[in-house]
Amino acid sequence: MSAEQPRWGKVAAFSPGMAEIPHLAALLGADEVRFRPSRYEASGFDAVVGWGNKPTAEPAIAYAREHDLPYWRVEDGFLRSVGLGRGGAAPLSVVLDDRGIYYDARTPSRLEAILAGDEPCSALLDDPAFLTRADRALQRILAARLSKYNDAPPRSVGELLGERVRKRVLVVDQTQGDLSITHGLADVERFGAMLDAAMCEHAEAEILVKVHPDVVAGHRRGCVPRVLNSARVRVLAEHVNPVELLREVDHVYVVTSQLGFEALLTRTPVTTFGAPFYAGWGLSDDRAAPERRTRKRTLVQAFAAAYLLYPRYLDPETGERGSIEQVIDHLSRQRAMFEENRGTIFCFGFRPWKRGYVRDYLRSPGNRVVFARSAAHAESQGCDEQTSALLVWGQRAREDVAALAERHALPVWRMEDGFLRSVGLGSDFVTPASLVVDKAGVYYDPRTPSALEKLLAEHAFSDAERERARALREAIVSAGVSKYNVGQRQPLAVPEGARVVLVPGQVEDDASIALGCPGICSNEDLLRAARVAAPDAHIVYKPHPDVLAGNRQGQVSDPVDRGLCDQLEDQASLADCLAAAHEVHTLTSLVGFEALLRGLPVTVHGQPFYAGWGLTADREPVPRRRRRLRLDELVAGALILYPRYLHPETHAFTTPEAILAALQRARAEHPESAPLKTPWPRRQLRKLGHIARGLLDAC
Structure with missing residues (x-):
């Protein structure tokens, strides 16, 4: 139950600033908002809205009076945003008031009426279940x-x-x-x-x-x-x-x-x-409260009125009508990431077109992100013992950065792509929807424990985390989403009745192979090992999309003719290949993890992050990984707790669920990004476009 605020069809607005508010109709509970309508359109409106008691609201008041339309004042809610309105931060909550406005004590506002017991929804202030919800929200606000x-x-x-x-x-x-x-x-x-x-x-x-x-x-x-x-x-x-x-x-x-x-x-x-608005209800020592406020309210009742019954909220992930809990989730997520990113961070080895989105992933109020050409350049820009961290991409070793870290006793963080990345390849310069910042190592280097490995080994997974991971896993499988989401969606043609073993190719000079494959370390040797392990199976070899695109090395010559595999698949999407497979053999590919999501047996010939937890057949065990994990605990760690996700539209930190929905939309809206064998000129133009957007974002 809300504060009896109506659902409108069409609403008229006149305040100039309101036109800049994203998703205003959803915030107001309207189907459409028209700005500065003519008097001939008045009969089509359900209400007129204006901003608070500002002079800009006067045309709206006059229009409502002239055409006998209900007039509602709008103001920011009490959980508004990350940042000020004049700084461009859009509101996540507003209040609507047809009586007055909460900060104007000269006449009773709708909030005052709720607290006084004069609104139908005031009954909720005596409802134990509603007050329990309010108290839970209050405690979460304080905790975050x-x-x-x-x-x-x-x-x-x-x-x-x-x-x-x-x-x-x-x-x-x-x-x-x-x-x-x-x-x-x-x-x-x-x-x-x-x-x-x-x-x-x-x-x-x-x-x-x-x-x-x-x-x-x-x-x-x-x-x-x-x-x-x-x-x-x-x-x-x-x-x-x-x-x-x-x-x-x-x-x-x-x-x-x-x-x-x-x-x-x-x-x-x-x-x-x-x-x-909070004076006069018995909660504070008041030297000037209105005498008409005579009712006594508890703190939780006052909070429930001001934060649950009076405002309207926007779901920050979808732009649709939302709840206080969704806004608390969103704001808590931003604050948590701000804490992670606090201080000064010096970044090394990032190309100019990457810097815009890297800066977004490192965002925090008042922090400083510096892209340095060298250790000497960093020191000239103030890098010293007060610096929070040095950041590099993956395991790229730079002696000057290592020496700088040792000289000033600074931690080195490592950034890498997340596991739900984009529609399109990183080597085509497509902006990632998820990255990881690992403060211990990096997930594909098993020589030392990464933050992900420590999380998987030590975290006490809750029932709620396991249930969320299960729902996310099922949604990913249902949507057919993978890391890059390239390839055409089409059923894979394989012999009827055959046992299909999928062998995903990798980029052979990739760091995950150099660091995580103590034994076999080439696509050709992997195919030979799979053939030995499953001599009667129908082996499908799917080359890595970066190799198919001509961006990286790892090509296997004529694998079918040489008997290394029975089928070379270079068009179908990974999801369709996995749907046809009965088993997967891999070195360290993320495809092994995606196969686990689908309940497939996985044999790993290297030491990827998902090996060693009792979920895979490991040819190269990692002795220190002794914990036995449930599948959904692995999913919770790898997809929910470890990565950072950035909403492609709002650039706010977001959830894997929101990114899953965004990837589905992007795949539907840009089917041209999916084919793996795009003509070379078109691919180069696409790359240039991605680089140009990256450079603009970095400015």
């Missing part, structure tokens, strides 16, 4: 340290503030001109009164005045008067995570800032000097 904008650089607020030797009180400044001040029954003078009260009521405490970053930069003016004659007052200008900051203080003073409500969520006492 989420707030409205979620763009604070990952940093330790405790280290920034230093040791707490006495009580600490936070006084929250706001910028002059903020409508929530005057509409919240306050003025600039209230900020001085608030500071005086905080200092008087906490005479021994350290007073932190949190000012807006725009004030520090000189772009806007704050409201709290400067206090220069007290050693107890400290101005905090740094952009920090609100939840982390609130956990470092004992009391919070606000006029109307939302930070006051976020303080309540952390169970920190709050004193208000204006009339924010």
